[in-house]
Each structure stands twice: as structure tokens, then as C-alpha cells.
Amino acid sequence: MRSAKLVAESGKILDVASKDAPLTVRGLTVSYGNKPAVFSVDASIPAGSMTAIIGPNGAGKSTFLKGALGVVPRLSGEVRIFGKLFEDARDRVAYVPQRASVDWDFPARVIDVVLMGLYGSVGLFRLWRARHREQAMECLKRVGMTDFAERQIGQLSGGQQQRVFLARALAQNAEFYLLDEPFAGVDAATERAIVSVLKELKSEGRTVVCVHHDLSTVAEYFDRVLLINVRRIAEGPVETTFTAENLQETYGGRLAATHIDELHLA
Amino acid sequence: MGFGDYFISALFLQAGYNSALVAIGAGLLGLSAGSAGAFIFLRKRALVSDAISHATLPGVGLAFIIMVAFGSDGRWLPGLILGSAISSAIGLLMVEWITRKTRLTEDAAIGAVLSVFFGFGIVLLTVIQTMSSGRQAGLENFLLGSTAGMLISEATTIAVAGAMAAGFVFLLRRPMTLVAFDPEYAATTGVNVRNIDLAMMGLALIVTVIGLKIVGLILIVALLIIPPVAARFWTNQVGKMIGIAAVIGGLSGYVGAVLSAAHAALPTGPIIVLVAFGFFMISALFSPLRGGLASALRHQRFQRRVHRRQGLLSLARREPIYDGLTIRILRRAGMIRADGVATARGRIAAEKAARDEARWAMARRMLPDDSTIERYDGLTPIERMMTPDQIAEIDRMIQNAQTTQGAKA
Numbered sequence: 001m002r003s004a005k006l007v008a009e010s011g012k013i014l015d016v017a018s019k020d021a022p023l024t025v026r027g028l029t030v031s032y033g034n035k036p037a038v039f040s041v042d043a044s045i046p047a048g049s050m051t052a053i054i055g056p057n058g059a060g061k062s063t064f065l066k067g068a069l070g071v072v073p074r075l076s077g078e079v080r081i082f083g084k085l086f087e088d089a090r091d092r093v094a095y096v097p098q099r100a101s102v103d104w105d106f107p108a109r110v111i112d113v114v115l116m117g118l119y120g121s122v123g124l125f126r127l128w129r130a131r132h133r134e135q136a137m138e139c140l141k142r143v144g145m146t147d148f149a150e151r152q153i154g155q156l157s158g159g160q161q162q163r164v165f166l167a168r169a170l171a172q173n174a175e176f177y178l179l180d181e182p183f184a185g186v187d188a189a190t191e192r193a194i195v196s197v198l199k200e201l202k203s204e205g206r207t208v209v210c211v212h213h214d215l216s217t218v219a220e221y222f223d224r225v226l227l228i229n230v231r232r233i234a235e236g237p238v239e240t241t242f243t244a245e246n247l248q249e250t251y252g253g254r255l256a257a258t259h260i261d262e263l264h265l266a
Numbered sequence: 267m268g269f270g271d272y273f274i275s276a277l278f279l280q281a282g283y284n285s286a287l288v289a290i291g292a293g294l295l296g297l298s299a300g301s302a303g304a305f306i307f308l309r310k311r312a313l314v315s316d317a318i319s320h321a322t323l324p325g326v327g328l329a330f331i332i333m334v335a336f337g338s339d340g341r342w343l344p345g346l347i348l349g350s351a352i353s354s355a356i357g358l359l360m361v362e363w364i365t366r367k368t369r370l371t372e373d374a375a376i377g378a379v380l381s382v383f384f385g386f387g388i389v390l391l392t393v394i395q396t397m398s399s400g401r402q403a404g405l406e407n408f409l410l411g412s413t414a415g416m417l418i419s420e421a422t423t424i425a426v427a428g429a430m431a432a433g434f435v436f437l438l439r440r441p442m443t444l445v446a447f448d449p450e451y452a453a454t455t456g457v458n459v460r461n462i463d464l465a466m467m468g469l470a471l472i473v474t475v476i477g478l479k480i481v482g483l484i485l486i487v488a489l490l491i492i493p494p495v496a497a498r499f500w501t502n503q504v505g506k507m508i509g510i511a512a513v514i515g516g517l518s519g520y521v522g523a524v525l526s527a528a529h530a531a532l533p534t535g536p537i538i539v540l541v542a543f544g545f546f547m548i549s550a551l552f553s554p555l556r557g558g559l560a561s562a563l564r565h566q567r568f569q570r571r572v573h574r575r576q577g578l579l580s581l582a583r584r585e586p587i588y589d590g591l592t593i594r595i596l597r598r599a600g601m602i603r604a605d606g607v608a609t610a611r612g613r614i615a616a617e618k619a620a621r622d623e624a625r626w627a628m629a630r631r632m633l634p635d636d637s638t639i640e641r642y643d644g645l646t647p648i649e650r651m652m653t654p655d656q657i658a659e660i661d662r663m664i665q666n667a668q669t670t671q672g673a674k675a
Binding site for chain 1: 443447450453454503504507632653654656
């Protein structure tokens with residue numbers, strides 16, 4: 001009953017096939033203190049898509065991801081991952097947090113961080129074997145970091161840190177990848193390397209969601225957008241949803257009209 | 267037997283069964299403290315363990331009073347340990363609750379809990395002093411630790427509990443590493459961050475209560491934190507760091523207990539902590555990885571590399587070199603002849619240095635905010651700092667810049 005009401009409110013019929021979609025969110029609300037960072041957001045991410053979550057600073061993009069994955073407590077709302085509760089679909093999901101969220105002076109080498117992605121499959125008690133190391137090296141190869149395997153993580157540049165985080169997620173061999181600002185403050189070569197890995201994942205039929213802040217690359221990298229400013233503004237394919245009108249609504253006065261013109265939108 | 271003789275014989279467990287057992291107990295306590303403390307240090311929660319240890323005191327006092335009220339010996343160690351564990355668990359949960367439910371930060375919560383519990387504990391000890399059975403209770407020994415007159419059963423209890431705590435650390439090492447490094451990611455992989463944090467603090471609690479008798483509650487935090495801090499100087503790998511912290515903790519406990527047993531006037535806890543501090547000083551000065559001496563040497567080498575680089579760049583620009591040290595360094599490396607003219611080797615090295623310099627100049631223009639650039643010392647070969655595709659990108663940009671310049675000309 002409740003979901004039916006929400007569907008009616010949002011004035012939109014949810015895709016029938018979305019029952020087992022990688023991510024279905026209804027009425028997600030997350031608050032820090034008594035101020036909602038994300039308020040009653042609905043979203044449905046179809047399998048095999050590549051979605052950018054877009055919105056101004058402090059609009060709750062990262063919080064939306066964290067709320068969906070249960071990293072921060074939800075005030076209300078329902079989340080289904082492949083039609084199940086997150087707890088039951090965890091091994092099909094890989095999350096890449098913002099790289100600034102950890103202390104990079106932690107005593108670990110690059111390879112150690114990538115091996116963390118295998119904790120889930122190796123279990124608590126078993127020891128590392130050669131094949132785990134090989135798996136981890138394979139993931140480092142995909143992000144172009146093979147030569148850095150033995151390097152202390154504190155010596156990496158921002159782009160390299162981001163690649164290591166992506167390699168750790170690749171080690172999980174998940175079907176659904178959620179990345180929080182993977183392109184923030186990285187160099188151009190790293191940005192290209194990450195995009196090509198993400199497109200590879202998509203071509204393998206996996207699903208990718210990124211919190212993204214660079215409007216000029218949205219159309220080039222992604223096929224869907226979710227526009228958020230605390231509330232959901234719009235969601236859908238880039239061609240129909242990434243419009244000047246929707247952007248104006250999402251960013252309000254914070255986005256100059258000239259900037260929108262430069263994006264050459266429909 | 268003099269102090270020195272006794273110390274030597276005790277160090278090799280020749281000074282009697284009792285003191286050998288006490289030393290082994292203290293060693294195993296240090297082992298568990300060092301390894302559990304490693305995770306507390308990495309999670310940056312050293313102060314919480316201070317609150318835990320000070321919150322044991324009322325438990326000790328109440329357990330004593332209750333045991334006396336039931337007509338038994340108030341000094342029975344397992345009873346005192348149980349009491350201290352309960353009161354410090356309450357203290358720990360209060361810190362957690364205050365931090366979660368109010369706007370107070372964790373350090374404020376720690377300060378409040380620590381002082382209130384400790385104050386209450388001191389009041390209880392004073393009350394016990396006035397009780398007829400309390401005069402010889404010796405509970406004040408729980409403040410700074412004492413191995414004098416320790417029973418064999420007590421030493422065994424401490425040794426077994428210490429070994430078990432170290433075993434738990436080993437079992438929980440992966441989830442604890444993950445939570446210490448990246449709690450948000452850990453949560454998405456199915457690790458219950460709150461439970462792991464509680465387990466981490468629970469281990470600190472266990473180490474604290476079994477360490478009450480030997481180290482005392484005021485200084486136990488030092489045995490939890492100094493070994494991992496010292497261990498951090500020696501390695502960049504978390505697994506090795508835990509192992510080294512465990513060894514340093516174990517040796518501190520063992521040597522400290524032997525030292526204090528050799529001289530009755532030496533309080534055990536402070537001696538153990540001073541021994542641990544000795545290990546810290548050795549690590550801070552002499553570790554080849556992060557120690558002070560090694561970094562002084564590295565600085566000297568760095569200076570020589572700066573001179574070498576400056577010299578090579580001068581060669582590449584065909585400028586004369588005047589600096590004495592620069593000339594000596596280039597001479598010794600076979601880069602220049604006695605008359606200052608570059609050798610074949612010198613010319614190749616100079617070209618490479620000039621190319622590196624051009625690449626870095628381009629890199630700085632391309633990524634002004636990148637942390638590689640910020641940390642760049644002006645000397646390291648670019649291949650060691652950037653991936654091949656990053657370098658290829660830089661070379662492409664240099665090419666482009668040259669072509670545009672050529673077109674303009």
C-alpha cells in the first residue's frame with residue numbers, strides 16, 4: 001500500500017522489471033541531527049547501466065549512496081539490492097568510498113589494500129595463498145598500478161590512491177559498483193584509466209553508479225543520471241533527463257546560465 | 267646476592283619458580299597489550315583506553331567490600347578482576363552513549379567518565395581503609411602495580427588470560443584492520459563496525475583488568491600504546507607492526523617484572539613502562555625505516571643528490587660549475603673530467619636530468635593540485651612517481667606545446 005502511494009505521489013509508474021534491479025530505493029531519508037541530508041528519495045537503477053548522481057555540494061549525493069548501503073543509518077525508506085535486502089546481496093556489491101575518507105599514513109602497502117577486497121571471500125581465519133596475490137595483482141594491472149604493488153600507500157598521489165581503491169573494489173568481483181566521487185582531484189591520465197575500467201565493467205554487463213561533480217563529462221561517461229538536491233529532482237537516460245531545465249532546478253541559482261549553455265544540452 | 271646478580275639470574279628464570287612465573291605472566295600481559303594496543307592506536311582511540319582503565323577502580327573497591335561482606339577474603343584476585351571489568355565496561359558504554367546521544371565529543375565524554383569513576387574509586391578506597399579488614403587490603407597497589415607477594419595462582423591467571431587475549435587479537439586481525447583503515451568500506455563488506463569497535467575496546471578492557479595487579483590502572487594505557495607507537499617506526503605493514511608491538515610489549519613486561527622483583531622498592535608498573543619507553547627511544551632513533559638517525563642520513567644523501575642534479579642540469583645547459591661539493595660529487599661519479607668537461611656518461615645523465623625536468627615542469631602545469639607534485643622533491647626520476655600512462659600523457663603534452671610554439675614561430 002505504502003509503495004503504491006509513493007508511486008502515485010511521484011506521478012510515475014515504476015518499471016515493472018525493476019523488481020530485481022541492482023538498486024531500488026523508495027522514500028530514502030537520511031538525516032544528520034534533525035536536518036535531512038536526503039529527503040524521501042526514490043530511485044531505480046537498471047542492470048547494466050552507468051549512472052551519474054549529480055547535484056550541488058551538500059545536496060546529499062554521497063549520503064544517498066551511504067544510506068542505500070547502510071553505511072549511515074536510515075531514518076526511513078526502503079532499499080532493495082537485486083530485489084533483496086542489502087545484507088543478503090552484499091557479495092554482489094562493491095563500494096568505493098571517497099579517498100579523502102581514510103588516513104593514508106596507515107601502515108599498508110598498495111597490495112595490502114587490494115587484498116582487503118578479498119577479505120569477504122577468503123574469510124576470517126584462512127591464510128593468504130599465492131592465488132589471492134595473483135588475483136590482487138590482476139586487479140592492479142587493470143588500473144595500471146602493477147609497479148606500485150609494494151609501495152607504501154602514503155607515497156601515492158591522489159590519482160594513484162583512487163586507482164588503488166578501484167582495484168580493491170575490482171577484487172570483490174561484484175556485479176554492482178558504487179563509487180563516491182571517483183574523479184575528484186585526480187589527474188587526466190587517471191580519469192581516463194578509471195573511465196575505461198568502468199566502461200569495461202559495463203560491457204561485461206555489470207552496473208555502475210558514480211557520484212559525479214563534473215557536468216561537462218556526464219554525457220561522455222554515463223548513460224543515465226540521477227539529479228539530487230536533498231530531494232530527487234529527476235532520474236532517467238542522459239538524453240532526456242540531463243536537460244537545462246532539470247539542471248536549473250537541481251542547482252538553482254548556483255549554476256550560471258552561461259555554464260549550462262556551454263554544455264550544449266537539448 | 268646483589269641486585270645485579272639477582273637480575274641476571276631472574277632474567278633467565280633461575281631465581282625461583284615464583285618469580286619466573288610472575289615474569290612470564292608479565293611478558294604474556296605485555297604481549298597481549300602490545301598487539302591489542304596496535305589496533306587501538308591505528309583506530310586513534312588511545313584515550314578511550316585511558317577511560318577504561320580509570321573506570322576499573324570503583325569496581326575493585328566494590329568487589330572488595332562485597333566479598334568482605336560475604337565473609338570471604340576481599341583480596342581474591344578473580345573477584346577483583348570481575349568487579350573491575352564490570353565497572354570499566356559501564357564506563358566504556360557511558361563514553362559510547364554520551365558520544366552517540368549528545369552533542370558532546372568523545373574527548374569530553376572521556377574526560378567526564380574518567381575523572382568521575384576514578385574519583386568514586388578513590389572515595390571507596392578511603393572508606394575501605396577505615397574498615398577493620400581493609401587496613402592490609404593493599405588495594406592501593408592496583409594504582410601502580412606490584413608483584414611483591416604475588417601468589418602463584420594469580421600469576422597463572424594473568425598468564426593464561428594474557429595468552430587468550432593475544433589469541434583473540436590474532437583471530438580478529440582482519441576485521442580490525444579493515445575497520446581501523448576504512449570503516450565505511452568495512453561496513454559495506456559485512457563487517458559490523460560497531461561490534462568490532464566494541465571488541466577492540468573489549469580487548470583493551472581485558473588487558474587492563476588482567477594488568478591491574480602487575481602494571482596498575484594508571485599506567486596500563488602506556489603498555490597498550492607505547493609498543494605499537496615504537497613498532498610503527500620499524501614497518502609499513504600492519505601485520506608486521508602488530509607482531510613487533512607484541513614482541514616489544516612482551517619484552518617490556520618480562521624485563522620490567524624481573525627488574526622490579528630484583529629490588530623490592532621498585533614499583534612494577536612504572537618500571538615496565540620505563541622499559542617500554544626504552545624500546546620506544548631505540549626505535550625512534552635507530553629504526554632504518556622511520557628512525558631519526560636514518561632520516562638524518564637520508565637528509566645528507568638528499569643534499570648530495572641535490573648537488574648532483576644541479577651539476578647535471580648545469581652540464582645540460584653547458585654552464586660552468588663553481589660549487590666545490592657539486593664538482594667533487596660529479597668527479598667521483600665519473601660525470602666530469604678534472605678540467606670540468608663532461609664525460610660521455612656525464613652527457614647522458616645530463617640529458618636524462620634535463621628531460622625529467624621538462625616532464626616535471628609540464629606535470630606541474632597539468633595537475634597543479636595533485637599531491638605527487640606537492641611532495642615532489644625535485645630529484646626523483648619521474649618513472650618512480652608516476653605510472654607509464656601518466657608519463658606518456660605528459661610527453662604528449664610536451665610535444666603539443668613544442669608543435670604550437672613551432673607553428674607560432
